[in-house]
Amino acid sequence: xxxxxxxxxxxxxxxxxxxxxKIAIWAFIGSECMLFASLISTYxxxxxxxxxxxxxxxxxxxxxxxxxxxxxxxxxxxxxxTFVLLMSSLAMVLALAAVENKGKPLPPGSGWWDKALTxxxxxxxMTCLLGAGFLAxxxxxxxxxxxxxxxxxxNLFGSSFFTLTxxxxxxxxxxxxWLGTLLAIDYKRGLQPSDALNVDIAALYWHFVDVxxxxxxxxxxxxPD
Amino acid sequence: MDWLxxxxxxxxxxxxxxxxxxxxxxxxxxxxxxxxxxxRPNGTVFTAEQFNQLFTMHGTTMVFLAVMPLSAAxxxxxxxxxxxxxxxxxxxxxxxxxxxxxxxxxxxxxxIFVWAAPDGGWFGYAPLSGRTYSPGPNMDFWxxxxxxxxxxxxxxxxxxxxxxxxxxxxxMNMMRMPMFTWMSFVTQFLIILSFPVVTIALxxxxxxxxxxxxxxxxxxxxxxxxxxxxxxxxxxxxxxxLILPAFGLVSEVLPTNSKKPLFGYPVMAYSGxxxxxLGFGVWAHHMFAVGMGPIADTVFGLTTMLxxxxxxxxxxxxxxxxxxxxxxxxxxxxxxxxxxxMFTIGGISGITHSSPPSDLQQTDTYYIVAHFHYVLFGGAIxxxxxxxxxxxxxxxxxxxxxxxxxxxxxxNLIAMNLTFFPMHFSGMLGMPRxxxxxxxxxxxxxxxxxxxxxxxxxxxxxxxxxxxFFRSKKHxxxxxxxxxxxxxxxxxxxxPPPEYNFAKIPMVSSRYPLWDLTHPERTSEIPHxxxxxxxxxxxxxxxxxxxxHIETETKTAKELGxxxxxxxxxPFFVALGIVLMFAGLVFLPKGMHIPAFALMFGGSAMWIxxxxxxxxxxxxxxx
Amino acid sequence: MSHENAHAEHYHPTWKEYKWVALILFxxxxxxxxxxxxxxxxxxxAFVPSLLIMSAVxxxxxxMYYMHLKYDHKLFRALFTGPLAVAIVTLIGLLFLFSKLAxxxxxxxx
Numbered sequence: 001x002x003x004x005x006x007x008x009x010x011x012x013x014x015x016x017x018x019x020x021x022k023i024a025i026w027a028f029i030g031s032e033c034m035l036f037a038s039l040i041s042t043y044x045x046x047x048x049x050x051x052x053x054x055x056x057x058x059x060x061x062x063x064x065x066x067x068x069x070x071x072x073x074x075x076x077x078x079x080x081x082t083f084v085l086l087m088s089s090l091a092m093v094l095a096l097a098a099v100e101n102k103g104k105p106l107p108p109g110s111g112w113w114d115k116a117l118t119x120x121x122x123x124x125x126m127t128c129l130l131g132a133g134f135l136a137x138x139x140x141x142x143x144x145x146x147x148x149x150x151x152x153x154x155n156l157f158g159s160s161f162f163t164l165t166x167x168x169x170x171x172x173x174x175x176x177x178w179l180g181t182l183l184a185i186d187y188k189r190g191l192q193p194s195d196a197l198n199v200d201i202a203a204l205y206w207h208f209v210d211v212x213x214x215x216x217x218x219x220x221x222x223x224p225d
Numbered sequence: 226m227d228w229l230x231x232x233x234x235x236x237x238x239x240x241x242x243x244x245x246x247x248x249x250x251x252x253x254x255x256x257x258x259x260x261x262x263x264x265r266p267n268g269t270v271f272t273a274e275q276f277n278q279l280f281t282m283h284g285t286t287m288v289f290l291a292v293m294p295l296s297a298a299x300x301x302x303x304x305x306x307x308x309x310x311x312x313x314x315x316x317x318x319x320x321x322x323x324x325x326x327x328x329x330x331x332x333x334x335x336x337i338f339v340w341a342a343p344d345g346g347w348f349g350y351a352p353l354s355g356r357t358y359s360p361g362p363n364m365d366f367w368x369x370x371x372x373x374x375x376x377x378x379x380x381x382x383x384x385x386x387x388x389x390x391x392x393x394x395x396x397m398n399m400m401r402m403p404m405f406t407w408m409s410f411v412t413q414f415l416i417i418l419s420f421p422v423v424t425i426a427l428x429x430x431x432x433x434x435x436x437x438x439x440x441x442x443x444x445x446x447x448x449x450x451x452x453x454x455x456x457x458x459x460x461x462x463x464x465x466x467l468i469l470p471a472f473g474l475v476s477e478v479l480p481t482n483s484k485k486p487l488f489g490y491p492v493m494a495y496s497g498x499x500x501x502x503l504g505f506g507v508w509a510h511h512m513f514a515v516g517m518g519p520i521a522d523t524v525f526g527l528t529t530m531l532x533x534x535x536x537x538x539x540x541x542x543x544x545x546x547x548x549x550x551x552x553x554x555x556x557x558x559x560x561x562x563x564x565x566x567m568f569t570i571g572g573i574s575g576i577t578h579s580s581p582p583s584d585l586q587q588t589d590t591y592y593i594v595a596h597f598h599y600v601l602f603g604g605a606i607x608x609x610x611x612x613x614x615x616x617x618x619x620x621x622x623x624x625x626x627x628x629x630x631x632x633x634x635x636x637n638l639i640a641m642n643l644t645f646f647p648m649h650f651s652g653m654l655g656m657p658r659x660x661x662x663x664x665x666x667x668x669x670x671x672x673x674x675x676x677x678x679x680x681x682x683x684x685x686x687x688x689x690x691x692x693x694f695f696r697s698k699k700h701x702x703x704x705x706x707x708x709x710x711x712x713x714x715x716x717x718x719x720x721p722p723p724e725y726n727f728a729k730i731p732m733v734s735s736r737y738p739l740w741d742l743t744h745p746e747r748t749s750e751i752p753h754x755x756x757x758x759x760x761x762x763x764x765x766x767x768x769x770x771x772x773x774h775i776e777t778e779t780k781t782a783k784e785l786g787x788x789x790x791x792x793x794x795x796p797f798f799v800a801l802g803i804v805l806m807f808a809g810l811v812f813l814p815k816g817m818h819i820p821a822f823a824l825m826f827g828g829s830a831m832w833i834x835x836x837x838x839x840x841x842x843x844x845x846x847x848x
Numbered sequence: 849m850s851h852e853n854a855h856a857e858h859y860h861p862t863w864k865e866y867k868w869v870a871l872i873l874f875x876x877x878x879x880x881x882x883x884x885x886x887x888x889x890x891x892x893x894a895f896v897p898s899l900l901i902m903s904a905v906x907x908x909x910x911x912m913y914y915m916h917l918k919y920d921h922k923l924f925r926a927l928f929t930g931p932l933a934v935a936i937v938t939l940i941g942l943l944f945l946f947s948k949l950a951x952x953x954x955x956x957x958x
Contacts, residue, residue: 031383089870
């Protein structure tokens with residue numbers, strides 16, 4: 001029988017008193033900084049270097065056919081999707097708080113809103129749905145760009161744009177799957193305050209993906225050529 | 226089966242060691258074949274195409290499949306032992322890293338046996354490595370293979386960084402860590418920060434090759450320097466990834482065999498950090514010849530000169546460590562001293578190309594080949610040999626044969642200098658790198674002949690080592706827990722260590738905890754405190770720990786009640802799934818859509834399924 | 849490594865703070881997009897710097913509050929800010945190396 005006091009306390013000894021997984025996820029996020037820096041650098045380096053259109057912020061007339069390609073970026077749609085992703089981060093922190101505070105009695109006189117704040121399922125659902133909403137916007141954006149003549153093969157802008165935003169979208173997709181898994185666990189056995197660390201790690205990843213989008217939104221969409 | 230499912234860092238370390246020694250021999254054979262071709266002018270042993278494959282695979286093999294995983298073997302084996310831990314932070318991730326490495330290694334190596342290997346150099350310069358100029362599957366293997374190996378290195382780096390931060394024994398604060406652990410720790414951050422960059426550069430190349438994107442297509446307006454910049458932002462930290470662990474190993478061997486503490490320990494640690502940090506600001510010195518302009522040339526020339534300072538500091542500290550010590554010339558010690566000498570030569574020739582005008586004369590000549598073989602063979606490989614001779618008794622409980630070790634050492638040292646020293650001259654006489662043959666009458670014949678003789682002599686040297694290695698496992702002189710009278714934690718436990726490493730986690734009060742017990746006079750000038758002990762007691766009680774002691778425990782983990790991670794096959798299948806997924810892409814340009822998609826979807830399903838199974842299974846059986 | 853730090857990580861902000869954080873993020877985004885639509889603003893010299901500052905502020909707010917780095921162990925701060933700094937410096941370095949500025953200076957030198 002193992003009767004070490006470490007197990008009795010439910011954890012192993014660590015030098016810092018912190019959990020290994022949380023250190024690893026921060027190291028991973030540090031690594032991701034370099035990943036997205038490389039992608040963003042390439043996009044910016046190739047900005048204005050495409051030899052054929054369409055271009056992000058300015059219309060382009062094809063000299064051979066005379067066809068006019070409008071400026072490709074759709075700022076209103078992307079502003080909306082940016083808003084959706086920002087709100088998903090809010091839902092995410094509320095989900096984490098709900099898991100951390102699970103089981104704590106509500107103070108007397110609490111209204112429906114205070115009660116809603118205690119539901120981890122609600123906020124995980126919200127986060128997943130908002131994340132999926134962001135992906136839906138991206139799917140719409142990608143298909144409409146392709147219809148307007150911008151493919152990943154078309155020019156440097158297309159290659160670097162679809163790769164950068166596609167990488168970000170893949171990160172969002174992974175995050176939605178991750179959060180969906182947590183949600184499934186919540187339905188299966190209920191997430192407890194002892195699970196808070198698992199939710200926290202997923203949340204750190206999720207917010208990081210949001211933060212990357214904050215940079216992308218400004219650098220790609222709002223700053224013109 | 227036991228080896229397929231193990232999560233024990235020591236077993237994984239041994240696996241890394243054997244696999245990478247195999248690849249080291251393979252990379253060495255490729256080198257010897259090249260030297261055979263270049264022995265005389267107008268050599269006809271190999272065609273130009275075959276020669277391209279040989280030098281590409283020699284570089285790729287030595288960097289990614291030999292030196293890096295040899296270092297990883299020591300990370301695995303030593304880091305937990307040196308910091309007083311029972312395993313790494315994520316034992317299953319560790320197994321995963323190994324399996325990705327070995328499967329990726331097989332993937333990238335197999336094509337050489339049918340002369341279909343990558344042929345665009347280990348640096349894979351785009352657009353040369355793009356579909357237009359490299360239409361065959363050769364570079365597909367390279368771009369996918371390096372991507373796979375990157376996954377292995379990144380997974381391992383998160384693991385070891387976390388291990389060093391979080392699994393140090395009570396009292397083992399940062400400034401008490403053995404220097405090998407310190408240098409490995411810096412290395413992990415170099416991997417964490419540099420590999421994502423090459424991952425992206427490779428993604429672009431993959432997309433260009435497989436999906437027709439335009440990242441490296443000059444006709445579409447692409448900049449031919451993009452790949453070079455991205456690659457060297459990774460590539461320069463990579464050379465420190467190769468050398469720092471070897472620096473760490475000799476920093477263990479030298480004090481032990483000089484019977485003195487390491488000279489200037491804090492400066493050694495800080496200069497390691499500084500090398501790591503500056504390593505990210507020198508990348509463009511690989512590109513002086515492309516014409517980046519005076520500002521970039523000046524900045525990168527200066528940072529390159531700067532980085533020589535912390536490296537020089539290390540050289541002097543090692544010399545001062547030996548100064549006044551009573552030196553014992555074990556085989557390991559000889560290799561460690563050889564590292565100091567050989568690396569200094571390579572370091573000095575390195576400084577000669579930190580100045581752009583001077584570099585323009587040297588770039589792409591054999592002078593560069595001479596330089597980086599002095600730092601990589603003379604540095605990294607010498608350090609790794611020192612580490613193997615030194616730590617073999619810990620791994621197998623027996624010493625390697627010292628006489629054979631001495632023969633190996635001298636033959637290796639002489640052969641190495643015969644091979645690489647003449648390259649300084651052939652390079653200065655203008656012999657370009659990577660040419661498969663050359664005309665007579667340019668003054669290169671003698672130097673090439675000497676280089677080839679040296680390379681041929683490296684083969685018997687390595688054979689002697691391999692023989693010694695395998696023979697000593699069974700017949701070597703039995704070593705006790707601490708055959709070299711060394712000062713650090715890994716020597717306070719039996720050789721080979723039990724599966725749990727430490728029956729009681731040692732509570733450390735100085736930098737050389739074992740010498741505190743055996744040779745207190747050697748550590749009298751080093752601060753001794755019990756910092757960190759209180760926190761440890763506060764966390765878990767003292768139950769599992771004991772003040773610094775020598776362990777002779779031979780009980781099993783079960784008898785001692787130590788929870789051990791259970792064996793699992795899942796990391797292997799996750800790794801296999803990932804490699805199959807990448808392998809599917811190779812069939813795509815051939816129009817073989819059925820095997821391509823079968824492998825890609827099958828592989829993806831495999832790794833995702835096994836990853837879920839892995840993450841939902843607890844690490845330890847709770848009995 | 850000290851006790852205070854180990855315990856400090858348990859403090860997380862609550863709804864009271866989160867709603868303000870969300871509101872500020874929302875408002876900054878509104879301002880960013882609004883500025884983009886002011887006629888002539890995009891060609892103003894202050895346009896790009898002001899957008900960069902606004903997005904940096906958003907970035908910092910999310911990292912400090914939502915990723916609770918402000919309240920967490922200093923180790924995590926180091927693990928994030930170190931790589932972020934290397935990433936930003938590398939990005940700026942690359943942009944300089946590929947910029948017209950570097951090329952123009954190269955021309956003058958030659």
